[in-house]
Amino acid sequence: MSAIENGSRRRFLTGGIIAAGALVLGVRYYHKLSSGDKLPHDTNADHATLHPSVYLGIDPDGTVWIVASRSEMGTTSRTTLPLIVADELDADWKRVKIEQALGGSRYGDQNTDGSHSIRSFYDAMREAGATARFMLIQAAAQQWGVPAAECETDLHVVVHRSTKRRAGYGELATAAARLPIPKREELKLKPKSAWRYVGKGQVSYDLEALVTGKAIYGMDARVDGMVYASVEHPPVLGGKVKSYDDKEALKVAGVRQTVPIDPFQQAPAFQPLGGIAVIADNTWAAFQGRKKLNVSWDNGPNETYNSEAYKSELRATSHNPCKVVRNIGDADAVFAKGGKIYEADYYVPLLAHASMEPMVALAEFKGGKATLWAPTQNPQAVQDIVAKELGISKEDVICHVTLLGGGFGRKSKPDYVAEAAVLSKKVGRPVKVVWTREDDIKFDYYNAVASMYMRAALGANGKPTAWLQRSVFPPIPSIFDVNAVYGDPSHLQQGWTDVPYDLPNLRIENGPAKAHVRIGWLRSVANIYHAFGIQCFTDELAHAAGRDPLEYLLDLIGNPRAIDFKGVEYPNYGASMEAYPWETGRLRRVTEMVAGKSGWGKRKHGKGTGVGIAAHRSFLSYVATVVEVEVNDQGEVRIPRVDTVLDAGLVVNPEATRAQFEGAAVFGTSIVRSGEITATNGVIDQSNFQDYPVARIGEAPYQTNVYIVDSDAPPAGVGEPGVPPFVAALCNAIFAATGKRVRDLPITKLGLS
Amino acid sequence: MIQLNVNGVEQSFGGEPEMPLLWYLRDVLGLTGSKFGCGIGLCGACTVHVNGQATRSCVTATRDAAGKEVTTIEGLEKSGLHPVQKAWMEINVPQCGYCQVGQIMQAAALLNGKKKPTDREIDEAMAGNICRCGTYQRIRAAIKAAAGEMT
Ligand code: FES
Ligand code: FES
Numbered sequence: 001m002s003a004i005e006n007g008s009r010r011r012f013l014t015g016g017i018i019a020a021g022a023l024v025l026g027v028r029y030y031h032k033l034s035s036g037d038k039l040p041h042d043t044n045a046d047h048a049t050l051h052p053s054v055y056l057g058i059d060p061d062g063t064v065w066i067v068a069s070r071s072e073m074g075t076t077s078r079t080t081l082p083l084i085v086a087d088e089l090d091a092d093w094k095r096v097k098i099e100q101a102l103g104g105s106r107y108g109d110q111n112t113d114g115s116h117s118i119r120s121f122y123d124a125m126r127e128a129g130a131t132a133r134f135m136l137i138q139a140a141a142q143q144w145g146v147p148a149a150e151c152e153t154d155l156h157v158v159v160h161r162s163t164k165r166r167a168g169y170g171e172l173a174t175a176a177a178r179l180p181i182p183k184r185e186e187l188k189l190k191p192k193s194a195w196r197y198v199g200k201g202q203v204s205y206d207l208e209a210l211v212t213g214k215a216i217y218g219m220d221a222r223v224d225g226m227v228y229a230s231v232e233h234p235p236v237l238g239g240k241v242k243s244y245d246d247k248e249a250l251k252v253a254g255v256r257q258t259v260p261i262d263p264f265q266q267a268p269a270f271q272p273l274g275g276i277a278v279i280a281d282n283t284w285a286a287f288q289g290r291k292k293l294n295v296s297w298d299n300g301p302n303e304t305y306n307s308e309a310y311k312s313e314l315r316a317t318s319h320n321p322c323k324v325v326r327n328i329g330d331a332d333a334v335f336a337k338g339g340k341i342y343e344a345d346y347y348v349p350l351l352a353h354a355s356m357e358p359m360v361a362l363a364e365f366k367g368g369k370a371t372l373w374a375p376t377q378n379p380q381a382v383q384d385i386v387a388k389e390l391g392i393s394k395e396d397v398i399c400h401v402t403l404l405g406g407g408f409g410r411k412s413k414p415d416y417v418a419e420a421a422v423l424s425k426k427v428g429r430p431v432k433v434v435w436t437r438e439d440d441i442k443f444d445y446y447n448a449v450a451s452m453y454m455r456a457a458l459g460a461n462g463k464p465t466a467w468l469q470r471s472v473f474p475p476i477p478s479i480f481d482v483n484a485v486y487g488d489p490s491h492l493q494q495g496w497t498d499v500p501y502d503l504p505n506l507r508i509e510n511g512p513a514k515a516h517v518r519i520g521w522l523r524s525v526a527n528i529y530h531a532f533g534i535q536c537f538t539d540e541l542a543h544a545a546g547r548d549p550l551e552y553l554l555d556l557i558g559n560p561r562a563i564d565f566k567g568v569e570y571p572n573y574g575a576s577m578e579a580y581p582w583e584t585g586r587l588r589r590v591t592e593m594v595a596g597k598s599g600w601g602k603r604k605h606g607k608g609t610g611v612g613i614a615a616h617r618s619f620l621s622y623v624a625t626v627v628e629v630e631v632n633d634q635g636e637v638r639i640p641r642v643d644t645v646l647d648a649g650l651v652v653n654p655e656a657t658r659a660q661f662e663g664a665a666v667f668g669t670s671i672v673r674s675g676e677i678t679a680t681n682g683v684i685d686q687s688n689f690q691d692y693p694v695a696r697i698g699e700a701p702y703q704t705n706v707y708i709v710d711s712d713a714p715p716a717g718v719g720e721p722g723v724p725p726f727v728a729a730l731c732n733a734i735f736a737a738t739g740k741r742v743r744d745l746p747i748t749k750l751g752l753s
Numbered sequence: 754m755i756q757l758n759v760n761g762v763e764q765s766f767g768g769e770p771e772m773p774l775l776w777y778l779r780d781v782l783g784l785t786g787s788k789f790g791c792g793i794g795l796c797g798a799c800t801v802h803v804n805g806q807a808t809r810s811c812v813t814a815t816r817d818a819a820g821k822e823v824t825t826i827e828g829l830e831k832s833g834l835h836p837v838q839k840a841w842m843e844i845n846v847p848q849c850g851y852c853q854v855g856q857i858m859q860a861a862a863l864l865n866g867k868k869k870p871t872d873r874e875i876d877e878a879m880a881g882n883i884c885r886c887g888t889y890q891r892i893r894a895a896i897k898a899a900a901g902e903m904t
Binding site: 072073074075076203204206207208210211212213214215216217219220222228253254282283284285287354355356357358403404405406407408434436437655659660662663664665666667669688689690694695696697698700701702703704 | 768769772773776779780781783785786787788789790791792793795796798825826827834838841842845846847848849850851852853854857875876877879880881882883884885886887888889890891892893
């Protein structure tokens with residue numbers, strides 16, 4: 001039996017997915033298997049003796065199986081979610097075995113994106129653990145003939161308080177399995193004081209496998225009889241093969257055949273891009289064969305896309321009135337009065353994900369069923385697209401989720417997995433599609449290029465009496481609907497609609513932009529450019545007013561209050577405003593704390609050095625960051641120190657959270673130093689790490705100090721929120737060090753040398 | 754036929770001699786610990802030791818490893834963990850982990866030649882190894898911890 005309830009309270013939205021109609025169900029399955037009953041996508045947990053939840057099973061030897069239903073791409077969610085189950089169960093972590101779930105709707109949402117794994121599944125994980133603990137206690141009480149209320153649990157055992165009798169979980173599993181599954185209301189969750197793991201954290205369950213090379217990523221998946229494929233995609237989005245000649249390709253040793261793949265229909269969504277695949281006995285032969293292909297293309301309408309001209313178009317759009325997203329007072333009336341007006345344009349180019357593991361997937365189509373092994377953030381989307389491409393039912397798509405060699409949002413989009421499935425069907429064998437780094441850079445779903453126009457009328461003390469901000473960027477929904485040109489609420493909310501300043505006249509606008517490449521989510525998404533525009537403009541105004549940037553920022557944030565979004569479309573990352581209000585007091589607090597931790601205003605900064613500050617809320621977490629930079633005479637930027645304070649509510653795994661914020665600083669460094677994708681005649685100019693460099697060890701911050709606010713607020717995101725304030729704070733620090741204002745990213749355009 | 758020694762085992766390869774060592778190791782021998790990240794020597798994910806030297810296997814033709822000793826992560830330590838791997842666990846370096854095999858092979862080679870590398874020496878030796886997850890500060894700390902262990 002399974003009980004499903006509409007968990008709209010926990011509803012989340014990730015961008016254009018709303019268009020696809022994803023309402024996340026809070027799922028509470030109690031699926032009992034009778035012996036011999038075999039689910040198509042079963043786990044050891046499903047077959048365990050005691051199996052009160054899809055996420056959990058306990059065997060008579062005391063082994064606790066916990067199912068990780070979300071993908072592991074480096075954020076430790078595969079460890080941290082099971083840790084919540086284990087804590088509530090009072091299980092010994094050493095006796096826990098984690099299993100990766102296959103794609104399947106019975107697990108609820110599996111799209112590991114949007115920094116909400118903990119937030120959305122915290123309750124479900126606790127309930128799974130508490131349910132099993134309840135049943136084990138009942139079983140022990142019955143055996144001993146004592147009231148259950150006199151029993152409690154200790155590490156992996158049930159204890160009768162007065163007689164000190166003890167029974168291990170393994171011994172009790174069989175008896176507990178005969179008991180009815182308790183209702184949610186009957187469950188007693190552990191008090192915070194009794195938590196073993198939550199709030200203390202744990203290293204990755206896979207740590208040893210990761211350092212010994214035993215961990216299996218998508219790149220490492222192998223099955224008998226598989227062949228390898230490399231695909232020549234249309235160089236321009238929406239292009240088609242006119243004709244091709246594979247004579248030379250077929251002469252390459254190890255190449256077996258070439259296979260055309262159809263171009264996508266209408267909007268690209270997650271369909272394969274199309275092109276010509278070279279099938280070979282090994283990866284190298286496939287790559288070599290592909291170089292010998294001769295393809296002529298019909299490029300289609302995106303051939304006219306040039307980044308320089310496009311930038312001017314965005315900017316021009318942003319200089320004229322656009323669609324109003326939120327308005328307070330009458331900014332125009334104030335601007336019309338004249339006086340001191342300050343304005344600035346900010347620009348962030350397209351950005352690529354460049355996860356260390358390029359796109360790769362292994363597919364086997366056999367007997368009307370497709371089996372996939374893929375490093376995917378979104379196995380249910382794999383099921384959907386593969387079913388559609390192959391004309392089979394979703395239930396016949398079995399998606400194994402390997403470890404991901406990074407994801408950052410790219411691997412939420414399973415075009416590469418669909419490609420493998422299509423090829424396996426055509427070739428009649430298991431096919432592993434391996435993208436080169438060049439394919440990865442050239443055929444990404446890029447973070448949107450964005451232009452932002454900022455304007456303020458300055459009153460006494462340089463404080464704005466009116467504030468206008470306009471952003472223009474091609475929106476993510478354009479991958480589903482080519483005519484989508486305006487920012488959608490779920491991306492405008494990302495640091496734009498919710499500028500947290502307490503100002504009498506405030507207008508927030510958004511203008512249209514047509515996409516010519518695939519646009520997609522990248523770690524922090526629209527928050528990157530929005531926080532950059534707002535937090536750097538704030539810093540500019542502080543300097544213009546001759547005021548301390550910290551003090552000025554706090555002045556603009558104003559007094560602690562909950563921002564009122566009445567009449568404004570503000571999805572709040574899918575969370576309710578009651579559970580997750582927008583509290584400016586929390587933003588203030590992290591800002592004040594980071595000032596203290598970094599010694600703001602107390603430390604001396606010599607020539608060529610400086611510090612910058614920024615504060616931002618994203619994915620329901622409040623973060624403030626101070627970055628210190630040194631710029632030498634050659635214009636080389638070093639980042640000796642970063643301090644960041646975060647308030648993410650309850651933090652389940654502080655160790656993993658610190659790592660995420662350290663990583664976010666490096667990710668942000670890459671954006672500021674060198675992140676730029678451009679197109680000429682619709683073709684992406686960059687190809688590999690020589691022209692899309694990412695931060696290396698000597699370029700990354702030397703030391704990032706992460707401070708976590710102790711909070712009882714419900715859990716919020718930690719994978720993404722570190723990036724946006726870091727980017728802005730670094731740019732503000734560069735100004736402090738050099739007097740040069742960063743308005744266009746990356747800083748290669750700044751002429752620091 | 755190319756004869757070479759991989760992790761202490763003699764191998765002979767009759768395939769394409771130009772095939773990069775990386776693909777020979779991964780696709781032919783099934784040693785998938787070494788990773789593909791860029792294919793042109795820019796990221797270090799494919800780093801192995803050839804006669805003890807850290808080498809980018811994606812740009813080393815298998816022919817050029819003829820008669821040599823190749824060590825991959827699978828053969829870094831005969832039994833148990835290498836001090837660098839231990840330090841990596843202690844400092845909890847990996848995030849996604851994909852780059853870490855290459856980082857560990859590079860760091861192990863560094864510490865073979867330099868007992869107590871300075872920050873600058875670490876940054877120079879590790880400059881060819883990208884970690885997109887951004888674990889650099891822990892990599893540096895782990896190398897120092899391993900250096901302490903190895904002396
Ligand atoms: S894969 Fe060899 S250096 Fe990148
Ligand atoms: S740990 Fe993910 S790339 Fe280094």
